[in-house]
Amino acid sequence: MLRIGYVRLRDSCSADDTAALKAIGCHVVRAEEPAGYMADGSAMLTSILDFIGEGDQLVVTRLEHLAHCTRSLLQVIDRLECKGATLFVVEPEICSAGEGGRALRAALQAVASLEPLSAPRRRGAPSTDEILALQEAGIGPVEIARRLGVSRMTVWRKLRTQAA
Template structure:
């Protein structure tokens, strides 16, 4: 089981969070630079493996709202991975995970509806499938409703991972 730490570099405590995650046994710690709009987290969620664990120091370090937290949990579940929060001690595994999801769904229902991302996020597997089918990057972007830069970044990440 690989433990992957995630931290947003948005305030002075971020560097302390990095040290805390390493001390908690995270073999890998990834930091989100300010203004990156969740690209690092999205990359982690695209490539995390079954049985692996995403670790954050606090729940608010994972996403900015309840809907974002639920989306991250859904993506982790789809990959067979789990979430572990250090303070307070929370996990998405087992019965505690069901309770955590119920609370987050209640919180997300209370949030105002109009707060959404500017653009849809294309799943990496969709981009790769279209590329394998012989579709060019510009056409992939058009079909999925994302920017060409998003397609290029995800293809570049695959190229780097294979190298």
């Protein structure tokens, strides 16, 4: 069984993560800049998932090092399972194999079902009426901007012109 460690180089903890992965017996430790997660085209992680074989294990220090959202994390676990490989997380100690793996998958699927799908970007600015309707419903400017796919400044400008 080959144990492959994966680290995202994002802060000073990265050196500690690399050392921890080597200390627990990873044969190979690969690191990459945080520019990409699985869904964003993470080259190193994709390479590992292409290379990993049956009986091998992908090891990370923390679960959030693999993906930016739960759906992407489930995609990583699916790819590992298709290859006959497993995921091992150091902290807290979790493995995708066996009963614990089934429980992990169930928990992740439950969380993924609650996560909002990313809203498509709108073309052009929303109407003042749309913004006012959301504000009257008790929604704040930051949430209005997120829901309408525009900047907060756009919302603030529309609200300011309406107040004047």
